[in-house]
Amino acid sequence: MMELRFWFLAIFLVLGEELCLADVSGNQTKEIYPEYCTTFDNKPGKCVDYRQCPYILDIVAKMNAKVKLTPRETEIFKHCLCSEKSKTIVCCEESINDSGLEVLRASEPVCGVFGDNKVTGGNEIRMGSRPWMVLLKYDIQDAHERTAFKCGGTLITSRYILTAAHCILDSLITIRLGEHKISTERDCETYGSTEVCLPPYQDVSVENYVVHEGYDNITLHYDIALVRLARSVEFSKFIKPICLPLHEEVRQSIWNNQRPNQKVTGWGITEGDMPSDVPKEASVRRLTLDQCNHDRNISLIGNQLCVSAYQQDSCKGDSGGPLLFPYLYLGQQRFVQTGIVSKGPRDCGAGSSAIYTDVTRFVPWITQNIRA
Template sequence: MLGLKFSIVAICLTLSLQWIGPVDSKVCETHDKKIGKCLRPKDCPALKPIVDKMNKKIPLSEIERKLTKLIVRCEKKKKFCCEEPLNSEGLNLLKENDDICGNFADLRVYNARKIRMGSRPWMALLEYNVTQPFRARFQCGGTLITSKFVLTAAHCIKETLVSVRLGEYDISEPLDCLMIGNKKTCLDGPLDVPVDKKITHPQFDNFFLYNDIALLRLQDPVRITDWIRPICLPLSLELQLESQTNILMEVVGWGLTEQNALSNVAKKGFVNRLPLTQCNIFNIADKRICASANGIDACQGDSGGPLTYPTSYNGKQRLVQVGIVSYSDGKASDCGQLPHAYYTDVAEYMGWITETIVEKE
């Protein structure tokens, strides 16, 4: 995961390095049980900013100081175990939206309240070509992450999935409008974009729902507007660490409500992140988030939607997506009555996301 510049700077930190015995010169295990590579510090993007700050005698943040204590040294001298870096081209595609991503207009899903119109412009609805009433054709959610890709859950990927709807608020209304004083403000109207390619994670397990993450490539790039814009993702090491320790999070979707009916208007609710052991998960390498679900819960129809939290992103208050609605242990009728629910941990898949969104054909 991390590396150090093996120089005079590194001498000050050698006492905090963990030695875990012989490690293969190419493949290693980081302190948090992730697969990494033994790299020279200059080849480890995750830690390079920290080393640069130390060389310039710039004080480290509290999180950065903690990170230096978790470094795993490889058997070969001058190399440290570094989590595989993000795809630079894919990372740049995501960073193109740094100035506009995650902007929200206000701070349930089950037993929740409606979001403000236009306040979550990254929300997507997945539409399936099935012989059901119009409202029932929208069975999953997702989030726009670039002008051409939508992030969702792998279990939402079906042959009947045909398009993605963006810029929606109330599914029952052809045009969403809101009176602000004496002025009427309307959204531009929902945009339905055909899906060009469905990409599920190669290790997705449909039975246990491991690696429950997928990307949808849209047929055409969408035009970014006030009502259609991407969500922020945890691109930096600091954001990834913060996202995995944050407690209070927001879940949004058009799924089943306490009236056991699909909601026409997207709703939001707040849940608390729980330790995996509290959810009977004892494998610390597990790539899921466990969150509280008593009274407020994602439900059927919310799958693929985002779990987010507000934080400072490039110095501005933004919402960052940390999870994807995956599943709970009970039936749809149990929503809001179970102790916890599970979400795919987005931070664990940033390498796959940045690799996959790079056009290869």
């Protein structure tokens, strides 16, 4: 059956431009962003016309020239279709931008190192233990400072914040780093007889931002954005970046993890419908996409995550914050960001599932949109 499908596809692709164009269907009045897909070797990809995919075009050219394909090229071609509905729409691997990847890797020596892992779901985290957490502050007229912070995010390099696309508003003015308790000017805790205080928080202006070109504010598909700071920040014990799943073995470990418990962190609404004054962290579980599709009567796509939301959950104000996965990264136990808080149930903690953006699928996009 696989061989039949393979040669059926080959016939369609080599017959010529006219047939290929005729086979492309869809709404011609509105450009629809290409669907997410996974290549045969588990790489993030997009469903595009084969003529927009250079390495598929090269394979077709070899076939037209009667040149024998390599075993890998044969496998790629056998499994390249996005669906049986179209014989010209293929899953094309998204390219990694090498310069962007180098910018991200420059942060790896210090990324994801946490100060204390003794936290419990829904409880306040130890001061300074999540040094990548940031708050997005908006210019809201007559707003109390606490209510001016509407979203969270993570520091991923000395100049970039990762957050949700729906958190990007014209009123976004600054990013706060190194914060713990919002209501106090200085954060201090006493351990035994020793008082420990955080350095003053930093408010850094926003230079610009990039929202994913496929973002849909109704479905929240492609709910991811990058914010560039107006200046670089200096890493310290209490301000450092989160690790991203840059390496294939890290992504595979996350995807294949048999114990899908992860953590979500933020200053969002807690009991009593009040936003938290301090960051809290909850343990949540990865669910299947079908679980969210059933619970929420919506259609998730492959670069979204379905996550448990019963009793322990993210909430309003946590948007843009991270879903975290503990991993032995570069020989050290660290946190790797696997998701971004996107949308949860109307009554936080009372539903069964919430939606997150799957960061593991967006590494190529991130590398394409950051610079030194």
